[in-house]
Amino acid sequence: MQKDGWQEFLKMCFNIKNVKELEELFDLFLTFEEKAALAARSLTIKALLEAKLTQREIAKNYKVSIAQITRGSNALKRIGPRLEKFLKNSLEE
Numbered sequence: 001m002q003k004d005g006w007q008e009f010l011k012m013c014f015n016i017k018n019v020k021e022l023e024e025l026f027d028l029f030l031t032f033e034e035k036a037a038l039a040a041r042s043l044t045i046k047a048l049l050e051a052k053l054t055q056r057e058i059a060k061n062y063k064v065s066i067a068q069i070t071r072g073s074n075a076l077k078r079i080g081p082r083l084e085k086f087l088k089n090s091l092e093e
Contacts, residue, residue, distance in 0.1 A: 040064050044072040046091055049084075 009029070016022045026035065040062055047058045048069070055069045076084070 040068065041072060044069055045076065045087065048073055048076055049088055049091060 012025060013022065016025060030038070043062045044058060044064055047053050047062070053061065055066060055073075058064070058069055059066050079087075
């Protein structure tokens, strides 16, 4: 991954003013499959944070593999408390 390109992309996302513009930007940069993968990851992370379902139930409900859930779970172990709080607050909205 080219760091400069990634930083430029993040800056573009940060400067977006509303959801419609962000969706247009993502439509430009992401394929349908990439957006579907991000959507699945988002639902997986949400379910893991809510801790109401087992990993097998998450896999069945969201049609993702146990390996994908494990990767999401491992990623959550690496985040800081500030991001975790942000994510949990975002789930409540």
